[in-house]
Amino acid sequence: MVANRDGVTISRMTPLDPDDPRPTYAQVADALRREIEQGILQPGTKLPSHQQLVAKYDVSTGTVKRALGELQGARLIISRQGQGAYVRTQRSSLDSVSPGFSPSVLGGLWVTSYQFQSRQGIQHHADITRLTPQSDHKLTAKNYPPSPRTEGHAPPFRNAIDVRLANRHLIGNWRNMNDTRYFGALHLAVLPGEAEMEGYYTGLTTDIHVGAMSWRWVRLEVPPHLTAALPDMVLKEPTTIFALLTSSVVATPIPLAAVTEESR
Numbered sequence: 393m394v395a396n397r398d399g400v401t402i403s404r405m406t407p408l409d410p411d412d413p414r415p416t417y418a419q420v421a422d423a424l425r426r427e428i429e430q431g432i433l434q435p436g437t438k439l440p441s442h443q444q445l446v447a448k449y450d451v452s453t454g455t456v457k458r459a460l461g462e463l464q465g466a467r468l469i470i471s472r473q474g475q476g477a478y479v480r481t482q483r484s485s486l487d488s489v490s491p492g493f494s495p496s497v498l499g500g501l502w503v504t505s506y507q508f509q510s511r512q513g514i515q516h517h518a519d520i521t522r523l524t525p526q527s528d529h530k531l532t533a534k535n536y537p538p539s540p541r542t543e544g545h546a547p548p549f550r551n552a553i554d555v556r557l558a559n560r561h562l563i564g565n566w567r568n569m570n571d572t573r574y575f576g577a578l579h580l581a582v583l584p585g586e587a588e589m590e591g592y593y594t595g596l597t598t599d600i601h602v603g604a605m606s607w608r609w610v611r612l613e614v615p616p617h618l619t620a621a622l623p624d625m626v627l628k629e630p631t632t633i634f635a636l637l638t639s640s641v642v643a644t645p646i647p648l649a650a651v652t653e654e655s656r
Contacts, residue, residue: 408420408423408449408450416449416451417451417456417458417459418459419449420451420455420459421458421459421460421462421463424439424459424460424463425463425466425468425526425527425530426526426527428463428468428479429526429527429529429530430527430528433479434479435480435481436478436479438475438477439460439469439476439478439479441476442456442457442460445459460477463477464477466554467480486556486558486563489559490558490559491528491529491557491559492557492559492560492582493557493586494525494528495526495527495528495529495530495557496525497586498531499523499524499525499531500522500523500612501520501521501522501611502520502521502523502533502589502609502611503518503519503520503609503610503612503633503637503646503651504518504520504521504608504609504610504637505608505630505634506593506605506606506607506634507605507606508595508605509597510543510544512544514605515542515543515630516543516633516634517540517542517548517549518540518541518542518627518628518630518633519535519536519541519549519551520535520537520540520612520627520651521533521534521535521551521553521609522536529557529558530556531554531555531556531557531562532552532553532554533551533552533553533555534552535550535551536622537622537623537625538622538624538625538626538627539626540627541627541629541633543630549570549571549574550568551566551567551568552566552567552569553578555578555580557582561579561581562578562579562589562591563577563579563580564577564578566578566593566595574595574596575595575596576593576595576596577593578591579591579592585644587644588608588642589608589610590607590609591607592604592605592606592607593605608637608638609637610637610644610646611644611645611646612645612646612651613645613646613647613648615648618648625648625652625653626652626653627652627653628651628652628653633651636651
C-alpha cells in the first residue's frame, strides 16, 4: 500500500478483468470489497477519491459512484459529507466466527430447489446456480443457464444471493431480481463432503408477514464438453427436482442428465 500527499491509503488493487461479463460497477465494488474483507483497507481507513478510483480502474465517475453506493448499501463503507468515504468501524457480529474451510471449496455449479407458498398452495422452484467466492469469508450466487423453472410463474424467479461462510454455515440474503418486491434471509448448513447444503430461507408473504421454507442445494456434475450447451438445455419440472434433491439416496455430485430434459 502507498499513501498520497493527503495521507489517503491507496491499495494496490487488481485491475478489472476484461473478460468478466458483469457490469463494471459490480467489478469495482467487488475489488474494493475484497480489499476491505482481506484487511488491506482497515476499519476507519479513508478510501481513495472518486478521481483516483476512476484513474485506477479506467472507468467513469458514474461507475465509481454506483460501486461505492453498493458498498454503502452493504454497510461496508460510510460516506461523510465533504470528507469522502471510509471503511466502517462497526462490522457484522459474525466477523468473529471463522470459516470452517475456504469458500473456494464451494465455488462452482449447484442444483437448488425450494418450496414457496402461493395462492395455489405450496409450489416449487428449481434452478442451476453458480456460487462464486469473493473473499475468505463471502460468496455470491446467481442463477446460471439454463433458465430456472418456477411453478405457476413465467418468467421464473431469478435470485441474487450474498452470503458469508461462518463455521460450516452459509448465512446471508437473497433477492428476486425480476420481481424485486421479494427478498429475505438464507441459512444453509454445508454437509460433510461439501457437496450438499440444506437449510431454510425467509421471505415476505405480505408487507407484514414473514414465511420460512426449506431450500436444498446439491453440487452439479457437468461434463466439460456440455458446459457450452447449458443455455440450450431445459430443466425438469421443479417438483421432480425438489423430490430428487431431498431424497435420502441422491447421488452427490448430481449428474446433469438427472435434472435436464432435452435441448430446445
